[in-house]
Amino acid sequence: MQLTLWTYEGPPHVGAMRVATAMRDVHYVLHAPQGDTYADLLFTMIERLPKRPPVTYTTFQARDLGSDTAELFKTAARDAYDRFKPQALMVGASCTAELIQDDPGGLARALNLPIPVVALDLPSYQKKENWGAAETFYQMVRAFAGPAVPPPGSARRPNARPCCNILGPSALGFRHRDDVTEITALLGRLGIDVCVVAPLGASPADLARLGEADFNVLLYPEVGGQAAAWLARSFGQTSTRIVPIGVGATREFIAECAALAQVDPTAALAAAPSNLPWYSRSVDSNYLTGKRVFVFGDATHAIAAARVAAEEFGFTIVGLGTYSREFAREVRDAAKRHGVEAVISDDYLAIEAAVTAAQPELVLGTQMERHIAKRLGVACAVISAPVHVQDFPARYSPQMGFEGANVLFDSWVHPLMMGLEEHLLGMFREDAEFHAEAAPSHLGHAAVRPEPAPIVSGPIRWAADAEKEIGKIPFFVRGKAKRNTERFAQERGLATITVETLYDAKAHFGR
Amino acid sequence: MTEAALAGCAETPVLRQRGQREVFCGLTGIIWLHRKIQDAFFLVVGSRTCAHLIQSAAGVMIFAEPRFATAIIDERDLAGMADANDELDRVVDELLARRPEIRLLFLVGSCPSEVIKLDLSRAAERLSGTHAPDVRVLNYSGSGIETTFTQGEDACLAALVPILPRTAPGAPPSLLIAGALAEVVEDQMRRLLDGMGIGPVYFLPPRHALDLPPVGPNTRLLLAQPFLADTARALEARGATRIAAPFPLGIDGTTAWLRAAADAWDVPAARFGSVTGPASARAAHALDRYRPQLAGKSVFLFPDSQLEIPIARFLAREMGMRLIEVGTPFLHRQHMAPELALLPSDTALSEGQDVDLQLDRCRAAMPDIVVCGLGLANPLEAEGITTKWSIELLFTPIQGYDQAADLAELFARPLVRRTRLRV
Numbered sequence: 001m002q003l004t005l006w007t008y009e010g011p012p013h014v015g016a017m018r019v020a021t022a023m024r025d026v027h028y029v030l031h032a033p034q035g036d037t038y039a040d041l042l043f044t045m046i047e048r049l050p051k052r053p054p055v056t057y058t059t060f061q062a063r064d065l066g067s068d069t070a071e072l073f074k075t076a077a078r079d080a081y082d083r084f085k086p087q088a089l090m091v092g093a094s095c096t097a098e099l100i101q102d103d104p105g106g107l108a109r110a111l112n113l114p115i116p117v118v119a120l121d122l123p124s125y126q127k128k129e130n131w132g133a134a135e136t137f138y139q140m141v142r143a144f145a146g147p148a149v150p151p152p153g154s155a156r157r158p159n160a161r162p163c164c165n166i167l168g169p170s171a172l173g174f175r176h177r178d179d180v181t182e183i184t185a186l187l188g189r190l191g192i193d194v195c196v197v198a199p200l201g202a203s204p205a206d207l208a209r210l211g212e213a214d215f216n217v218l219l220y221p222e223v224g225g226q227a228a229a230w231l232a233r234s235f236g237q238t239s240t241r242i243v244p245i246g247v248g249a250t251r252e253f254i255a256e257c258a259a260l261a262q263v264d265p266t267a268a269l270a271a272a273p274s275n276l277p278w279y280s281r282s283v284d285s286n287y288l289t290g291k292r293v294f295v296f297g298d299a300t301h302a303i304a305a306a307r308v309a310a311e312e313f314g315f316t317i318v319g320l321g322t323y324s325r326e327f328a329r330e331v332r333d334a335a336k337r338h339g340v341e342a343v344i345s346d347d348y349l350a351i352e353a354a355v356t357a358a359q360p361e362l363v364l365g366t367q368m369e370r371h372i373a374k375r376l377g378v379a380c381a382v383i384s385a386p387v388h389v390q391d392f393p394a395r396y397s398p399q400m401g402f403e404g405a406n407v408l409f410d411s412w413v414h415p416l417m418m419g420l421e422e423h424l425l426g427m428f429r430e431d432a433e434f435h436a437e438a439a440p441s442h443l444g445h446a447a448v449r450p451e452p453a454p455i456v457s458g459p460i461r462w463a464a465d466a467e468k469e470i471g472k473i474p475f476f477v478r479g480k481a482k483r484n485t486e487r488f489a490q491e492r493g494l495a496t497i498t499v500e501t502l503y504d505a506k507a508h509f510g511r
Numbered sequence: 512m513t514e515a516a517l518a519g520c521a522e523t524p525v526l527r528q529r530g531q532r533e534v535f536c537g538l539t540g541i542i543w544l545h546r547k548i549q550d551a552f553f554l555v556v557g558s559r560t561c562a563h564l565i566q567s568a569a570g571v572m573i574f575a576e577p578r579f580a581t582a583i584i585d586e587r588d589l590a591g592m593a594d595a596n597d598e599l600d601r602v603v604d605e606l607l608a609r610r611p612e613i614r615l616l617f618l619v620g621s622c623p624s625e626v627i628k629l630d631l632s633r634a635a636e637r638l639s640g641t642h643a644p645d646v647r648v649l650n651y652s653g654s655g656i657e658t659t660f661t662q663g664e665d666a667c668l669a670a671l672v673p674i675l676p677r678t679a680p681g682a683p684p685s686l687l688i689a690g691a692l693a694e695v696v697e698d699q700m701r702r703l704l705d706g707m708g709i710g711p712v713y714f715l716p717p718r719h720a721l722d723l724p725p726v727g728p729n730t731r732l733l734l735a736q737p738f739l740a741d742t743a744r745a746l747e748a749r750g751a752t753r754i755a756a757p758f759p760l761g762i763d764g765t766t767a768w769l770r771a772a773a774d775a776w777d778v779p780a781a782r783f784g785s786v787t788g789p790a791s792a793r794a795a796h797a798l799d800r801y802r803p804q805l806a807g808k809s810v811f812l813f814p815d816s817q818l819e820i821p822i823a824r825f826l827a828r829e830m831g832m833r834l835i836e837v838g839t840p841f842l843h844r845q846h847m848a849p850e851l852a853l854l855p856s857d858t859a860l861s862e863g864q865d866v867d868l869q870l871d872r873c874r875a876a877m878p879d880i881v882v883c884g885l886g887l888a889n890p891l892e893a894e895g896i897t898t899k900w901s902i903e904l905l906f907t908p909i910q911g912y913d914q915a916a917d918l919a920e921l922f923a924r925p926l927v928r929r930t931r932l933r934v
């Protein structure tokens with residue numbers, strides 16, 4: 001047993017939902033108890049999807065336990081097929097259903113539905129969300145691209161125009177939507193077509209066409225790695241190894257794709273439309289030099305961010321870690337290059353201790369590190385899932401490619417004080433606004449939260465119980481409530497504000 | 512009022528369907544219960560899914576050192592039962608060492624812990640022995656297979672009942688109000704009851720684990736929440752007498768609820784009127800603001816918290832809304848009888864859910880506003896249907912006179928927003 005408050009990753013069936021929700025024309029029937037439908041709101045609220053995830057839950061209850069649950073599953077699967085008419089059905093169990101040992105795959109096959117059924121075996125007590133997504137995507141790719149695998153030893157037939165697949169983007173992925181747009185455009189400038197993007201936006205029929213591409217662009221190894229390895233074995237497709245986050249990595253990625261597609265990268269490299277190199281060289285960025293930064297996230301984003309931080313911002317890496325145990329070795333190697341010890345843990349208290357010990361000036365991390373940093377009064381930017389709703393922005397904001405580099409520059413520098421501000425801070429050391437304890441400007445007035453002014457104004461007196469009552473109102477609306485109440489009392493010539501006056505005023509003004 | 516309307520919904524057949532239920536499990540109750548009992552800690556014994564659910568439901572609260580956590584069962588625990596108990600003891604020791612201010616620890620059962628038959632009641636007994644007298648350890652189930660959403664509070668309060676002290680023999684009647692209410696609401700109710708000379712008044716759950724309300728044959732029980740079937744039964748088994756009443760939502764509900772208590776204490780009508788009159792008049796004035804925005808509008812309520820029937824009664828009777836379907840996860844005939852009597856007799860009632868069929872009914876009815884969970888709200892909005900997400904009704908103070916307008920406003924806001932937007 002592990003004592004847990006925060007978890008960086010959900011259970012593996014949530015990973016499967018991320019693949020199902022990303023795709024078109026599939027439906028996932030999940031054997032799960034009542035309550036597991038909570039996962040729907042990750043997609044409808046955090047990612048703000050305008051549709052329900054294509055998932056049907058059996059939602060069994062205690063009274064169903066016994067022989068009944070298998071029948072319940074079959075009914076749910078049949079109803080889901082009849083209602084949604086998908087091209088393929090995914091079936092599996094959540095953690096509780098794993099314990100009751102119905103066999104979703106066998107039960108679904110027994111229904112003899114006229115569509116393929118992909119059974120997912122996701123061990124909930126060993127594995128987590130990203131593993132579940134990778135395994136699910138792999139099983140889907142095998143199921144639909146598998147029949148097209150050529151006999152061993154077949155040579156690849158080159159396409160007239162080079163083309164590739166983009167592997168890994170999924171639902172609930174951090175900036176996946178815009179990364180795909182950015183990288184597709186980049187490949188277009190190289191003269192490379194995109195055959196299939198998967199799982200995001202792909203149907204089972206699209207998966208069947210994966211083998212037609214010349215090579216694979218593996219954007220998110222956490223989700224697409226396993227499928228990419230199988231495609232390499234089965235179709236002889238090479239996968240890109242460089243994740244194009246940051247200007248340097250993007251340039252290397254261009255060179256890598258160009259080599260795989262046998263095209264000339266010169267024009268694309270010469271254009272390199274990024275503001276980051278100049279912004280980083282401009283004198284205002286001098287103050288960034290050697291800023292101590294702690295990096296934590298999924299392995300791909302953490303490794304990439306550490307490189308960008310060191311090479312393109314001139315920061316000093318004082319910590320690097322990940323919660324993705326599957327990629328611990330890669331992160332350890334990267335940490336060694338930056339001269340730090342890797343933190344491989346999914347226990348946020350261990351991360352908090354590591355951040356505290358490293359004394360960084362900037363934390364690059366997940367939603368959780370944002371809160372650790374806030375508590376420590378340190379600047380922070382988000383570079384990786386898990387993220388909250390504000391990191392599924394309306395505006396275009398990729399992390400990858402040249403526009404992604406621009407986004408990184410703005411979003412990492414913003415929480416730090418600007419150079420000029422830091423200069424002023426040195427000049428006016430004793431000034432109230434700039435003294436040593438003053439928080440960076442983005443933290444607002446976190447250090448000194450203004451309490452509402454003491455309650456005595458003019459001739460109106462607050463009775464003790466009314467003063468106590470208004471104390472129960474949340475601080476961010478207390479000021480307005482107080483003003484309204486006093487105005488109300490004044491207009492009526494009341495000398496004393498009682499609890500009754502408070503509620504009379506509330507009824508008068510509304511919320 | 513016509514005779515048919517007076518008949519209410521007591522005889523109305525209830526639609527019961529079985530299928531996918533788009534609802535939370537009882538673990539979610541922890542999110543508001545831990546705020547209420549200030550020195551209690553809730554330890555869920557469950558899977559990563561349970562931890563993920565609580566995290567998703569708690570939102571940013573998870574970062575504020577909340578008093579709940581999950582002991583995640585892993586492979587090793589599934590291998591043998593003895594091991595799981597040792598592991599649980601270790602986790603509890605670790606937890607209590609970190610949080611020495613905790614006086615009451617709830618071991619909360621989940622679907623996985625129940626399916627593997629981990630005996631949490633014995634574990635609670637054992638751990639109570641180990642950690643006495645500093646910490647008391649209780650257990651209840653918040654699993655999805657046993658409980659729906661607010662039923663988690665019912666299970667928690669029912670677990671508290673056996674340790675409540677007994678009232679002194681021959682003690683004067685006392686009023687016990689069961690169901691977690693916002694503190695501001697609790698204080699308002701206490702002032703009104705004090706004003707009528709009703710008392711002593713106790714609340715369950717208490718604000719501190721050590722301030723347990725006494726219970727005995729002279730206890731009059733008044734339910735503040737509609738989802739407390741097991742708690743009421745346990746309290747009645749200890750001698751308490753339940754006072755039947757509608758729930759304190761809206762002006763009518765609050766007045767009827769207070770009057771039930773007043774009648775039990777033989778409070779004269781004049782005194783009742785003078786105490787409740789000003790607050791009731793003030794609430795009526797405040798509700799006038801929202802009536803034009805709500806009157807005549809049709810509403811469809813998906814099942815979620817068991818608050819649906821009292822809320823529908825308020826929306827229909829006090830705001831003039833038309834009820835299309837009122838769904839509830841569980842309908843307790845006896846506790847809900849005073850509410851059903853007040854519902855318009857043509858209201859369609861449903862208990863439980865087959866969500867796809869219910870969505871079909873909802874779309875066909877084209878209601879002006881739909882009350883539903885967060886998994887359905889945005890998808891329905893995208894179809895052009897205005898929604899009010901229901902979980903807010905649990906986290907916002909809505910009971911009592913001075914919150915009646917706040918309750919109305921929760922429904923008026925999405926409708927007003929819909930008319931304002933021009934994009």
